[in-house]
Amino acid sequence: MSTAAVLALLIVVVIADALRIRVRHIRRPALSTLNEAKYVESKIVAPAGLIPTKEEKEDERHAVAWAGG
Secondary structure, three states: OOOHHHHHHHHHHHHHHHHHHHHHHHHOOOOOOOOOOOOOOOOOOOOOOOOOOOHHHHHHOOOHHHHHH
């Protein structure tokens, strides 16, 4: 099977699955609900600019020590 045939088959499979999902949503919209995860504040520490200040370096040291690194 050539590469073009494999890609064409893959496109057909993706389109068929998209049609299946559309039909399912039209028939039973309650099954297609979207849920988002709750907001969680990031704990990533990074400098505000290119060169970190002393305070930012200290914050980074504390974050690395807290993470066990």
